[in-house]
Amino acid sequence: MLDALSGRFPVSVVTGFLGSGKTTLINKLLKRPDMNRVAVIVNEFGEQAVDNDLVEVSSEQMMLLNNGCLCCVLRGDLQETLRDLYVKRRNGDIIDFTRVIIETTGLADPAPVMQTLMTDDMLLANYRLDCVVTLADAVNGLEQLETMQEPVKQAALADRIVITKSDLAGDEVTAQLEERLRELNPQAPIRRAVNGEIDLEFLINVGLRNIKGKLEDIERWMGEPDEHGEHHRHDERVKSFCLRYQEPMTWTAFSQTMEVLGALRGSDLLRVKGLINVAEHKGPMVIQGVQHLFHPPVELENWPSADHSTRIVFITRNIPREAVANLFAAVGAVTAAA
Amino acid sequence: MKPTMSPQAQAAQTISRNMTLISHNELAGFGGIGEGINMQVTKDGRRILWLAHESAPKNFTAVDVSDVKNPKVICQTDLPHERVRSNSLDVVGDIMVVAYQTKKVGDKPAGMDIFDISTPEKPKLISHFDASGPHSRGAHCVWFVDGEYVHLTSGSGDFEPTHSNDFQFYRIIDVRNPSKPVEVGRWHYPGTHKGDKEAPPPRHPKFDGGYRPHNINVFPERPDRAYVAYLDGGALILDISDKSKPKMITNWRYSPPYNGFCHTVMPLLGRDLLLVTDECTKDDGLDWPKLGWVVNASVETNLVPMSTLPLPPVENFAKRGGRYGAHNIHENLPGPASFRSNSIIVGTFFNGGVRAFDTSNPYQPQEIAYYVPGAPKLSPKGSIQINDVWVDEKGLVYTVDRFAGGLYIIEMNP
Numbered sequence: 001m002l003d004a005l006s007g008r009f010p011v012s013v014v015t016g017f018l019g020s021g022k023t024t025l026i027n028k029l030l031k032r033p034d035m036n037r038v039a040v041i042v043n044e045f046g047e048q049a050v051d052n053d054l055v056e057v058s059s060e061q062m063m064l065l066n067n068g069c070l071c072c073v074l075r076g077d078l079q080e081t082l083r084d085l086y087v088k089r090r091n092g093d094i095i096d097f098t099r100v101i102i103e104t105t106g107l108a109d110p111a112p113v114m115q116t117l118m119t120d121d122m123l124l125a126n127y128r129l130d131c132v133v134t135l136a137d138a139v140n141g142l143e144q145l146e147t148m149q150e151p152v153k154q155a156a157l158a159d160r161i162v163i164t165k166s167d168l169a170g171d172e173v174t175a176q177l178e179e180r181l182r183e184l185n186p187q188a189p190i191r192r193a194v195n196g197e198i199d200l201e202f203l204i205n206v207g208l209r210n211i212k213g214k215l216e217d218i219e220r221w222m223g224e225p226d227e228h229g230e231h232h233r234h235d236e237r238v239k240s241f242c243l244r245y246q247e248p249m250t251w252t253a254f255s256q257t258m259e260v261l262g263a264l265r266g267s268d269l270l271r272v273k274g275l276i277n278v279a280e281h282k283g284p285m286v287i288q289g290v291q292h293l294f295h296p297p298v299e300l301e302n303w304p305s306a307d308h309s310t311r312i313v314f315i316t317r318n319i320p321r322e323a324v325a326n327l328f329a330a331v332g333a334v335t336a337a338a
Numbered sequence: 339m340k341p342t343m344s345p346q347a348q349a350a351q352t353i354s355r356n357m358t359l360i361s362h363n364e365l366a367g368f369g370g371i372g373e374g375i376n377m378q379v380t381k382d383g384r385r386i387l388w389l390a391h392e393s394a395p396k397n398f399t400a401v402d403v404s405d406v407k408n409p410k411v412i413c414q415t416d417l418p419h420e421r422v423r424s425n426s427l428d429v430v431g432d433i434m435v436v437a438y439q440t441k442k443v444g445d446k447p448a449g450m451d452i453f454d455i456s457t458p459e460k461p462k463l464i465s466h467f468d469a470s471g472p473h474s475r476g477a478h479c480v481w482f483v484d485g486e487y488v489h490l491t492s493g494s495g496d497f498e499p500t501h502s503n504d505f506q507f508y509r510i511i512d513v514r515n516p517s518k519p520v521e522v523g524r525w526h527y528p529g530t531h532k533g534d535k536e537a538p539p540p541r542h543p544k545f546d547g548g549y550r551p552h553n554i555n556v557f558p559e560r561p562d563r564a565y566v567a568y569l570d571g572g573a574l575i576l577d578i579s580d581k582s583k584p585k586m587i588t589n590w591r592y593s594p595p596y597n598g599f600c601h602t603v604m605p606l607l608g609r610d611l612l613l614v615t616d617e618c619t620k621d622d623g624l625d626w627p628k629l630g631w632v633v634n635a636s637v638e639t640n641l642v643p644m645s646t647l648p649l650p651p652v653e654n655f656a657k658r659g660g661r662y663g664a665h666n667i668h669e670n671l672p673g674p675a676s677f678r679s680n681s682i683i684v685g686t687f688f689n690g691g692v693r694a695f696d697t698s699n700p701y702q703p704q705e706i707a708y709y710v711p712g713a714p715k716l717s718p719k720g721s722i723q724i725n726d727v728w729v730d731e732k733g734l735v736y737t738v739d740r741f742a743g744g745l746y747i748i749e750m751n752p
Binding site: 002003006007089090091092093094095096125210 | 343348351352353354355356650651654655658682696704706707708710751
């Protein structure tokens, strides 16, 4: 009956390049009838943080929206804001929200936001990362990816990528951007939005919601299969690759490998997701990490299919596949011999 | 105007975590339910939930919950008059026992009925166990799980208390022949019966709830023990290896300093722990704190509290109307359709709704789920007053409002 994932509030992180339309997208989302119990966290109540026609009551820190949602300003830090929201919800001071959307600033590195959800015990018990949505502006996106670090990282860390303003940029430019984004992050499905119109299904319920281990849930979370090798046709820095192992490994071997990798190259280990076949465990161990920090592993009840192989997707900066594979071999051997 | 809500607006909204409402039934307009819920699995495979009403005019209601999405009332009975309430019932197989407590001493019916419910639409009275008397108000609670003995919180015709609040005590009734129930043993708190050599126990200085048993737990796994909550007397363990002579083993008295009304003492079998609950009996937080306690019982004669079940702050809930604090828990009853866990506790907290806790770490119980329905229509308190709960073997939660809301069927961890 106890399910380590079920019952935690899903958190969507909406990140994206400057001017890519994050606010527009969130406003469109909030106007959907099935998005009537959302707490939105924004950095500031700018002129258009939330469409005026949605606002019912507001204070300096918080707005109640007329569709039942809530919008609040990031107070202190995200950790404090999420804790405060949870306590207020439990006390019934605010709406009974069922989802949190965090809008980051255009220049934000989404990694610390994701790490906040992985490291605070209280937040871990009550929230789960559902999806990192990265918006890329088709008009300026290619240039931003060439000249700035943040957009590259936002794209690399994404679970879903939405290209905005493709109607202004035209098909050719949009296709180039799409190709570039696919190189950076082949796992993240990409869609185009015009004026914030996008199928909601694409953006929600991406993270694992329970430990049942259904195939469709796992596939949705892991992203698009891409096991054709490394992607560094254009960009030598950011690479994506998948490691597979047929034989079960010990948890010690796996965690030692990741510890070594994290200690040596943590800042370049952009995102890791995987299912680990741990010896003597019935279901796979779900792991996910952002740089040197990992979410506590969650064991699923069952394998999603007959394929019980360990599979780990890495998105890294300047770390080739061979280096990680060699490390697994080395640490695995050491552990086996010990 | 602040974007937080007034207490009334807070009471109006449903709040939940990890629990989802499957269905709700107002029980034909008589939605006030007491502290008796049990499930019968009939010979033809139907699942019938039996509910004792909190007060007249209704006695008990049977709800067919075979399809939990569409619960159907199949039987609802009336009490003979407004001066009696049923409040408590239990079911074993096709036998149901129902308690009757009168408003005043000396009135009738006072005691217990035994019904044949093999046809749940038409319960047939088998016998009435009379507990009336000049100083008796009859029975408040039944515990009936083995088909043989009812552990009854009741007065009797021959019991004269030393204080008018102490009108009930512990009676063991042999119902192996259900047409002739007969008392085989009894126990009362020392000093509460006229003629006792002990002095009467001290009255609670602020809230004199009395010295009476409330819930009595006796499990087939521990047939020699009765776990008794004795209101202001606290938590007790009795040795009932000889049913004719129950003996007190231990008494954890914690009121004062706390505010009395110990309600349930449930052993977490196999863990040397007790889960003890108080009952909140005053509106608006007057008798706060009313808690669920995790108690170390590894040395039976020295019960030591370890922690309490974490609850949201009284400052928020006390203002919403009615009571807020601990009350009933699902008592791990044996039976074919009952949930049994020695770590997951599901309890009711009046306007704090129904809440579930994981006590795997007894020093730090964790809240894992809750459901607080919005105020029912016609609620006299302006808030929900969740009174009792029963959990089935699939983990479905059946919980009831004390006044108007009726039955809520809730799924945990959807």
